[in-house]
Amino acid sequence: MIPSKKFFRIALLSTLLMAAVVGCDRQEGPAEQAGKSLDQTTQKAGEKIEEAGDSIQDAVSDGRQ
Secondary structure, three states: OOHHHHHHHHHHHHHHHHHHHHOOOOOHHHHHHHHHHHHHHHEEEEEHHHHHHHHHHHHHHHHHO
């Protein structure tokens, strides 16, 4: 028979392992999907603004020459 202390440790370790496996397999919810979409949109907008700023700087530099 397994001593109670050793049995408790094995049971606790098994439970933690199962919880870790289940936790890694979760699906994205609608809020997380919306957040990722918002992040992508914000990133693209930032890139467009940066490109516009570069174009303005180029135009100003060309005008001074």
